[in-house]
Amino acid sequence: MPAPAPGETDGAPAAAQHQESVGGFRFWFVGQRWEWSDEVARMHGYEPGEVEPTTELLMSHKHPDDRAHVQDLLDYALHSGESFSSRHRFLDTSGAIHNVIVVADRMFDESGTVVGTSGYYIDLTDTLAETTQEILDETLPELFQARAVIEQAKGVLMLIYRINADQAFRVLRWRSQETNTKLRALATQLVAELDTIPSSAPATQSHFDHLLLTVHERIPSERPSRRAANGPDGRS
Known part of the structure; x- marks a missing residue:
């Protein structure tokens, strides 16, 4: 799957991006380097470019009851070379709880080697209420x-x-x-x-x-x- 570049909508219609309920990310296994889209930054309560996403920062936002589960999945991805996917909750900077699905796929380099995972955060907190x-x-x-x-x-x-x-x-x-x-x-x-x-x-x-x-x-x-x-x- 082509990795979604942070901030890009990958040609999706505007309706698919409404209320910034979907955002892209990339995670490189070596160095545990993250990139996230403007939408994911705003989900967490930050303005685009305000912070540099790190594993520590992302884990600090996870709901206390879900943090161990997400850490286990991340450890599995790092050791197995599989994608990092999850259904969990996180808290934004204001303390509001978000229910999200992380849907991801493996990310390859030009030689076909798995170098990380890339995909989407889907914020289901509001589901279909407004639309x-x-x-x-x-x-x-x-x-x-x-x-x-x-x-x-x-x-x-x-x-x-x-x-x-x-x-x-x-x-x-x-x-x-x-x-x-x-x-x-x-x-x-x-x-x-x-x-x-x-x-x-x-x-x-x-x-x-x-x-x-x-x-x-x-x-x-x-x-x-x-x-x-x-x-x-x-x-x-």
Whole structure:
């Protein structure tokens, strides 16, 4: 997966970045060097460029009840070369609690060597509260047509990340917008590739993260209908 550069939206529509609920990061294993996007900085209560992110700084923001869990995952990533992914809580500089998912994939250098992990913070604190009607207006026809497969995909997200149904839909909608992919197609391909995920933890989540971040690349292109290809009257 191409690493999201801090501050870049990677071509995502503005709606996908609303309220700065999604932000990118990079973590290099050697030297434990971090980069984070402006959105991630603001999630933590800092202005862009105000602080240099470090492991110590990030760990100091983790909720006390989640800190040991995150540290264990980070240690695992450093020793295994796998991505660093998590569902946890952190406190911003004002003391407000954020519920986030960190979805990440391995980061490679030019020779193909794993050098770190890169991905996204998804802040689920507000879930769909402010945008429920907007999202329903945009997706209701598609939801009626493909409710079953979308519900399946939501169920998988709920299980893997331990989130509720609204939060799972938010993640699917984010990937749909970020990749300019139809929600139904994304959900269908995601469900179709679930058998590629190993059942042994902790590899399950890191492999699922990779699947979630790359599944849009393997969705078959929609072929134009004969009428569309040949013209309004069906003739070439």
